[in-house]
Amino acid sequence: MVPLSYYVALSAILFALGALGVLTRRNTIIIFMSIELMLNSANLLFVAFARSFGDVSGQIFVFFVMAVAAAEVAVGLALIVAVFRNKHTINIDEVSGLKG
Amino acid sequence: MLYSMDDMFNILPTVIVVAWATALILVEAFLPKKYKFITIWLTVLGLVVALVAAINQHGIEAEAFNGMLVVDGFSSFLNILILGSGILAVALAVGYNKRFGFDRGEYYIMMMFSIAGTMLMSSAADLIVIFLALELMSIPLYIMAAFYRGNVNSEEAGMKYFLLGAFAGGFILYGIGFVYGATGATGLSQVVTAINGGVDSPTFLLVGAALILIGLGFKVAAVPFHMWTPDVYEGSPTPATAYMAVGAKVGGFAALIRIFVVAFPTLSTDLVPILWGLVALTLVVGNLVAIAQKNIKRMLAYSSISHAGFILMAFLPYGDAAVFKSSVAAALFYLLAFAITSFGSWGVVIALEKSEGKGLLLEDYAGLGRKYPALGVAMLIFMLSFTGIPPTIGFAGKFLLFKAVMEGGYYGLAILGVLTSLFSAYYYLRLVIIMFMKSGEPNIVSDRWVTLVTASSAVATVVLFMVSTPLFAWAEQAVLKLF
Numbered sequence: 024m025v026p027l028s029y030y031v032a033l034s035a036i037l038f039a040l041g042a043l044g045v046l047t048r049r050n051t052i053i054i055f056m057s058i059e060l061m062l063n064s065a066n067l068l069f070v071a072f073a074r075s076f077g078d079v080s081g082q083i084f085v086f087f088v089m090a091v092a093a094a095e096v097a098v099g100l101a102l103i104v105a106v107f108r109n110k111h112t113i114n115i116d117e118v119s120g121l122k123g
Numbered sequence: 124m125l126y127s128m129d130d131m132f133n134i135l136p137t138v139i140v141v142a143w144a145t146a147l148i149l150v151e152a153f154l155p156k157k158y159k160f161i162t163i164w165l166t167v168l169g170l171v172v173a174l175v176a177a178i179n180q181h182g183i184e185a186e187a188f189n190g191m192l193v194v195d196g197f198s199s200f201l202n203i204l205i206l207g208s209g210i211l212a213v214a215l216a217v218g219y220n221k222r223f224g225f226d227r228g229e230y231y232i233m234m235m236f237s238i239a240g241t242m243l244m245s246s247a248a249d250l251i252v253i254f255l256a257l258e259l260m261s262i263p264l265y266i267m268a269a270f271y272r273g274n275v276n277s278e279e280a281g282m283k284y285f286l287l288g289a290f291a292g293g294f295i296l297y298g299i300g301f302v303y304g305a306t307g308a309t310g311l312s313q314v315v316t317a318i319n320g321g322v323d324s325p326t327f328l329l330v331g332a333a334l335i336l337i338g339l340g341f342k343v344a345a346v347p348f349h350m351w352t353p354d355v356y357e358g359s360p361t362p363a364t365a366y367m368a369v370g371a372k373v374g375g376f377a378a379l380i381r382i383f384v385v386a387f388p389t390l391s392t393d394l395v396p397i398l399w400g401l402v403a404l405t406l407v408v409g410n411l412v413a414i415a416q417k418n419i420k421r422m423l424a425y426s427s428i429s430h431a432g433f434i435l436m437a438f439l440p441y442g443d444a445a446v447f448k449s450s451v452a453a454a455l456f457y458l459l460a461f462a463i464t465s466f467g468s469w470g471v472v473i474a475l476e477k478s479e480g481k482g483l484l485l486e487d488y489a490g491l492g493r494k495y496p497a498l499g500v501a502m503l504i505f506m507l508s509f510t511g512i513p514p515t516i517g518f519a520g521k522f523l524l525f526k527a528v529m530e531g532g533y534y535g536l537a538i539l540g541v542l543t544s545l546f547s548a549y550y551y552l553r554l555v556i557i558m559f560m561k562s563g564e565p566n567i568v569s570d571r572w573v574t575l576v577t578a579s580s581a582v583a584t585v586v587l588f589m590v591s592t593p594l595f596a597w598a599e600q601a602v603l604k605l606f
Binding site for chain 1: 251254255258262265266269272273275276278279280281282283285286289290292293294296297299300301303304307308309353354357358
């Protein structure tokens with residue numbers, strides 16, 4: 024059996040990749056994908072811990088997270104489309120009229 | 124059966140808001156165009172009914188849904204606060220949304236869902252419910268921020284808020300994952316039991332708590348997680364800004380106080396230095412950068428960041444069993460003071476705002492005090508309250524806050540708080556000077572609901588100062604149910 028620490032390490036790597044992606048990428052869709060990667064790394068953590076504890080509440084949490092992620096996709100993509108219609112770009116550096 | 128009607132009855136105010144908002148979506152869809160205004164009245168009616176139910180619940184202490192939700196003084200105080208805020212936010216939005224051509228009923232329904240999320244956050248006693256409530260609170264706020272369709276700034280604000288809000292949600296979720304890994308449970312009562320029994324991996328627990336703190340720090344706009352705040356506040360439709368300034372703070376602090384006071388008092392020795400730095404940074408950066416702002420919406424955004432710092436300050440002695448009760452009460456009282464003052468000042472901003480972002484610069488306020496003395500005096504009261512000068516509720520809030528912090532033994536931070544309050548006097552009173560001393564010809568848009576909100580907030584800011592002692596006693600009753 025794969026030890027728990029491997030799962031924790033993998034999820035930490037995925038989370039760090041996601042966070043780095045959010046901070047370094049300029050394309051809104053890719054930033055959004057990186058956020059999804061962060062959520063899924065947390066899901067991996069929950070499933071791994073739930074398996075090692077023999078407890079289902081962590082696995083149930085994952086279902087809720089998936090539902091929330093789907094709701095976020097619905098709203099987030101709609102917002103990105105609205106910005107694209109107006110500005111014809113989804114580059115986060117070019118969508119920066121608000122400054123001060 | 125797992126659930127009974129008692130569970131539903133215990134969280135009646137939340138059930139009313141959720142059910143009402145869900146029904147209202149359908150009602151709105153079938154209303155003919157001429158009668159769309161009914162949605163607004165139904166929203167207010169729903170909020171009032173829920174408010175009555177929340178007031179009625181005062182003093183009840185109960186659990187619902189197998190300990191997933193807790194009803195206590197803390198949750199009923201915050202429920203009353205957020206429902207009252209919701210009613211004010213509807214009043215601010217009605218005329219504005221019509222004036223700018225986006226008076227759609229969905230706005231009010233989204234606000235109701237966000238209110239339901241905030242209410243759930245104040246009574247959530249399980250990390251799963253806290254995450255779900257957080258998203259229920261946040262997702263409608265993203266929509267409200269971008270509600271002015273076709274306006275580049277509003278859409279940009281919505282997108283920025285969405286990206287950073289979802290980013291923060293990722294941190295909170297990952298933190299919850301580590302807490303679950305350390306304790307094997309998500310319910311706060313089981314988490315406490317596990318921590319008291321000694322956890323195998325205290326590092327996991329500490330990392331989890333720190334990640335949750337970062338995520339909620341984003342939500343309440345604490346420095347260095349505040350970058351989104353000025354942009355989102357500036358770009359969003361002003362009534363949406365007014366609501367999110369209060370709603371997101373109430374929800375974020377509700378979850379922060381509930382999680383840390385109930386579940387992590389043992390971690391306070393490790394977390395207090397981090398919190399100390401967070402509070403100091405928030406106070407200094409919020410107040411200093413606000414001085415440089417020329418746009419009133421950005422100025423109020425930085426002001427709200429600095430007030431988040433003040434509320435966080437009350438949170439510092441949270442692990443100290445002797446003081447935490449009065450410090451939580453001080454935080455709740457400060458939230459109430461901030462909410463009233465904030466709605467009033469945003470009401471003044473709405474009265475002066477013209478299309479295409481005109482009328483938002485500080486110099487557009489020149490002459491306001493002479494041409495419209497009532498409005499000028501109202502804004503003066505709000506600025507005094509933000510600064511913390513008597514006779515306003517803001518003074519009572521700051522006084523109680525500093526007192527609680529000193530009782531906790533954080534004298535350095537209390538001094539820093541007083542000093543940054545002095546800095547803040549500069550930019551708050553500068554606006555007053557512009558309003559009364561400089562000459563100009565500002566034009567306000569008359570809107571009776573906005574006038575009503577501004578006037579009643581101004582009166583409440585002064586009157587509630589007079590009765591701040593019983594009010595604080597009420598906040599002190601708003602204790603958390605500990606496990």
